[in-house]
Amino acid sequence: MPSGVTVRQAGPEDEVAGVRPRWVALPETTEEVAAIMTAAAEHDLAVVPVGGGSKLHWGSPPERCDVLLDTCCLNQVLEHAEGDLVVRAQAGVTMEALARTLAARGQELALDVPVEGATVGGTLATALPGPRSFRYGGARDLLIGITVVLADGTVAHSGGKVVKNVAGYDLGKLFTGSYGTLGVIAEATFRLHPLASERRWIQAHLPVRHADESTTPGTGPGPVQGYASPSARGGPPQRKATLATVLATSQAEPTAVEVNRGGDDAACELAVLVEGSAAESRAEAVAALMPGATVGAEPPSWWGALPDGDVLMELRFPPSRGEVVLEAVHGLGATVRGSLASGVLWLALSPSESSPERSSESSGRSSESSEKLGSEKLGSEELGREELGREELGSEGLGSQGLAGLVAGLRARLAEVGGRVSVLASPYAEGLDRWGEISALPLMRRVKERFDPGRRMSPGRYVGGI
Amino acid sequence: MLAELIGRLGEVLEPEAVITDPVRLRTYECDGLTYHRATPGVAVLPENAEQVAGVIRLCNEYGVPFVARGSGTGLSGGALPRTDGVLIVTSKMRAIVEIDLPNRRAVVEPGVTNLAITEAVRDQGYYYAPDPSSQQVCSIGGNVAENSGGAHCLKYGFTVNHVEACEIVTPDGDIVTLDRADPGYDLLGAFIGSEGTLGVTTKVTVRLSRTPEAVTTVLAAFENIEQGGEAVSAIIAAGILPAAIEMMDALAIAAAEAAVACRYPENAGAVLIVELDGPSAEVERQFALLSQICSKAFELRVAEDPAERAAIWRGRKSAFAAVGRISPAYIVQDGVVPRTSLPEVLAGIDSLSREHGIKVANVFHAGDGNLHPLVLFDDTEPGAGERAEIVSGRILDLCIEHGGSITGEHGVGVDKARYMPRMFTDADLDTMQLVRCAFDPRGLSNPGKIFPTPRLCGEVPGVRKGVHPLVESGKAEQF
Ligand SMILES: Cc1cc2nc3c(=O)[nH]c(=O)nc-3n(C[C@H](O)[C@H](O)[C@H](O)COP(=O)(O)OP(=O)(O)OC[C@H]3O[C@@H](n4cnc5c(N)ncnc54)[C@H](O)[C@@H]3O)c2cc1C
Numbered sequence: 001m002p003s004g005v006t007v008r009q010a011g012p013e014d015e016v017a018g019v020r021p022r023w024v025a026l027p028e029t030t031e032e033v034a035a036i037m038t039a040a041a042e043h044d045l046a047v048v049p050v051g052g053g054s055k056l057h058w059g060s061p062p063e064r065c066d067v068l069l070d071t072c073c074l075n076q077v078l079e080h081a082e083g084d085l086v087v088r089a090q091a092g093v094t095m096e097a098l099a100r101t102l103a104a105r106g107q108e109l110a111l112d113v114p115v116e117g118a119t120v121g122g123t124l125a126t127a128l129p130g131p132r133s134f135r136y137g138g139a140r141d142l143l144i145g146i147t148v149v150l151a152d153g154t155v156a157h158s159g160g161k162v163v164k165n166v167a168g169y170d171l172g173k174l175f176t177g178s179y180g181t182l183g184v185i186a187e188a189t190f191r192l193h194p195l196a197s198e199r200r201w202i203q204a205h206l207p208v209r210h211a212d213e214s215t216t217p218g219t220g221p222g223p224v225q226g227y228a229s230p231s232a233r234g235g236p237p238q239r240k241a242t243l244a245t246v247l248a249t250s251q252a253e254p255t256a257v258e259v260n261r262g263g264d265d266a267a268c269e270l271a272v273l274v275e276g277s278a279a280e281s282r283a284e285a286v287a288a289l290m291p292g293a294t295v296g297a298e299p300p301s302w303w304g305a306l307p308d309g310d311v312l313m314e315l316r317f318p319p320s321r322g323e324v325v326l327e328a329v330h331g332l333g334a335t336v337r338g339s340l341a342s343g344v345l346w347l348a349l350s351p352s353e354s355s356p357e358r359s360s361e362s363s364g365r366s367s368e369s370s371e372k373l374g375s376e377k378l379g380s381e382e383l384g385r386e387e388l389g390r391e392e393l394g395s396e397g398l399g400s401q402g403l404a405g406l407v408a409g410l411r412a413r414l415a416e417v418g419g420r421v422s423v424l425a426s427p428y429a430e431g432l433d434r435w436g437e438i439s440a441l442p443l444m445r446r447v448k449e450r451f452d453p454g455r456r457m458s459p460g461r462y463v464g465g466i
Numbered sequence: 467m468l469a470e471l472i473g474r475l476g477e478v479l480e481p482e483a484v485i486t487d488p489v490r491l492r493t494y495e496c497d498g499l500t501y502h503r504a505t506p507g508v509a510v511l512p513e514n515a516e517q518v519a520g521v522i523r524l525c526n527e528y529g530v531p532f533v534a535r536g537s538g539t540g541l542s543g544g545a546l547p548r549t550d551g552v553l554i555v556t557s558k559m560r561a562i563v564e565i566d567l568p569n570r571r572a573v574v575e576p577g578v579t580n581l582a583i584t585e586a587v588r589d590q591g592y593y594y595a596p597d598p599s600s601q602q603v604c605s606i607g608g609n610v611a612e613n614s615g616g617a618h619c620l621k622y623g624f625t626v627n628h629v630e631a632c633e634i635v636t637p638d639g640d641i642v643t644l645d646r647a648d649p650g651y652d653l654l655g656a657f658i659g660s661e662g663t664l665g666v667t668t669k670v671t672v673r674l675s676r677t678p679e680a681v682t683t684v685l686a687a688f689e690n691i692e693q694g695g696e697a698v699s700a701i702i703a704a705g706i707l708p709a710a711i712e713m714m715d716a717l718a719i720a721a722a723e724a725a726v727a728c729r730y731p732e733n734a735g736a737v738l739i740v741e742l743d744g745p746s747a748e749v750e751r752q753f754a755l756l757s758q759i760c761s762k763a764f765e766l767r768v769a770e771d772p773a774e775r776a777a778i779w780r781g782r783k784s785a786f787a788a789v790g791r792i793s794p795a796y797i798v799q800d801g802v803v804p805r806t807s808l809p810e811v812l813a814g815i816d817s818l819s820r821e822h823g824i825k826v827a828n829v830f831h832a833g834d835g836n837l838h839p840l841v842l843f844d845d846t847e848p849g850a851g852e853r854a855e856i857v858s859g860r861i862l863d864l865c866i867e868h869g870g871s872i873t874g875e876h877g878v879g880v881d882k883a884r885y886m887p888r889m890f891t892d893a894d895l896d897t898m899q900l901v902r903c904a905f906d907p908r909g910l911s912n913p914g915k916i917f918p919t920p921r922l923c924g925e926v927p928g929v930r931k932g933v934h935p936l937v938e939s940g941k942a943e944q945f
Contacts, residue, residue, distance in 0.1 A: 156897035173655025194705030278747030
């Protein structure tokens, strides 16, 4: 290892998805990162960059891992250009520390961080969408410049510190969500927003759809179809809008529309965030669309956090199909949480929660509701929930085989509504296809091949074993 | 090579979709940057992705380069054809494939114009947010290639923030979908803004936005540009994010007045146009704040209805074309600086202008620091063109010195490829080339754009005379 860079022997706590590296390197500057990468290239050592370490157990285990490149000491906020609403920070700065710095000046990076302790680099590398990505976009939409170190030690920049810039390829987009497989993110520059003067959360229970019940909203668990939607005006008759669609397109302009269901028996909670000036009156306008809503200045406890569970999946789907997806996963004993407005749900499962009794019980209930759906085409019948790999859960609960089958079943069902399933974290790997089919995978492989021909950057960690 | 390829195009396309007639080919000689010209070896008008793929596979077979072209409004020579290559024109791919309002999306073919999308959904209360001022004519495929912005991108962002997926034909002829919702590398993000160098877009899924409840447009007249600049900083500091903040200096105002009689307040050293939009209650509060902030303005006009709003925008939107009234020739520059550097950079432009005896009119997207200096000169005066070119180039240097960019929205194309090394190191450019090589190892897709090649002898400096034909025909307003 190059002199001057702090390096220590790795211990069990440094394992990456079960693979123990030999060393942990702790660079403090971009130059030190480059020195480490150059040395690693010379000795053909595989490197896995790590930020807060919050997602090290995610993804597939690396093919090999010699050096864990811990970015914790790259912890400087390099420049906060307040008047330009721009900040430049080293990759190891925690999102919390960054938020504190910015809040002191009445500004924020409008990225929700669903995991505690996450760093700037880790947040970019995993690019998890938080509630407010509905309004502000994700990490890639707020990133305006990046400095990366490639596998051969090359330091490269793209973008800059201005919000509007179309010079050259946008390497920042490429590295955002690359799970450490293309190079090390050393520095990042973001576009900021003024900290909202006011925030209001509007909360209600999401009514469950049952085709045989009355269509009047506001009477307990009624149907959600039938809301007047902007699309219903003027043009040809459209499918009736769901509540999520109505909220997402409300001219009160909510920042986020989130849902949470703590388990099969739990109620489906809906929470909508309105931010900025006149938040109160806008919140009232939103509340008027939600039967039984309350308005408050505090978020629900589950807001913006990843649900707990050994297995974590991300479901993506056209937002108008959110309720169909919620029904499709009902009965799995999972905690489901996410954005109905953007069409992203997280699903967390733990073996203990998917005990056989529980799953058979919920199957029973689900078949009942399937019958009730009658002619409703979008209901769970279409999704064939009976086949959702429930038998794979088996009497031992959720094992490798069970999970692979369950994921395959769920994936097939979501595909029918234009959705997809990714497994972000899972202790069971056998036979498991974590990512599903990706049209551009051959191109992604070629990108990986160019950036990291020696397969030294987190090899095997991401899609298609990239 | 090319001749053989042309002979085989019939395997892929109808005969009328292949243009070899030199007179007809001349239609495609240049884009909006008219001083770079080349007649394409052949032009093709495919109707679908399969045909595009077929053409590109032939290009591969013969090692012939290809260039995609949308509406040809680009301002950096991105669609400049190759005399030894194929020009793939998307003008026959103009179908709006699907409008899905519940999911706020539309799927369109690449030749569909930007405005056509908004027109298709406007009555239902939706619109497509990125609004380049060429929106009546420019194609969505061109927008994707250039990552185009518009006056309202301060609040709403650029093309890249509003595109959910693209179907592309890769430079080796495969049809691939790049989808934001797919896991894996964000190749969609890398593709958007790649100026046709990573393949040809054959379908675009765009996000539609809900029409805001309220819009208030304000025109504030200041004695000088410094006061205008202070107001911009104060607006941002107050935590207001307007949809647009535009500024014009005295010379630009005079030109607009001469061209369209916009009747901006007399003797204004600078005018600021601020547009607020969003929920009514929010717009009302922000307007109250804005009025206080603009206390130094000697006149404040407020438009509440579309007609009044159009009156305020008229002067701003005509500004580019209008300088044709006060100068025989001009160069449109496009550079970006951090907003807080605007005063210094404007002062720098002013001294460059004095030093070289070349007038510069300033029109810009003040909110995001995107300058569009109009470098004015008389092309009948010996040496004036060269001096204008020097001033124009120095302005880009000023932008780079202040941590900005050589282009905010018009792209690099052939025009600015030589400036790339001033903004990026060799390592940066080589790293970008890795992306290029992954997509296009043979360098067949729009070669010679973005990345610097040695400047050719006899290359004429960037001069535009008079008004762009699109502007003249009333089809486009220039920003
Ligand atoms: C009067 C006027 C005003 C303008 N105002 C603005 C403005 O406000 N904001 C702004 O951002 N720009 C503006 N522009 C620039 C221009 O309109 C945009 O860059 C626009 O996106 C170009 O679209 P086009 O269809 O004309 O593309 P073209 O000029 O035909 O092509 C531009 C580039 O895109 C590539 N390309 C085109 N189609 C495809 C495809 N299907 N697949 C792959 N590559 C493709 C071409 O190879 C070329 O590199 C303006 C131009 C004019 C003339």
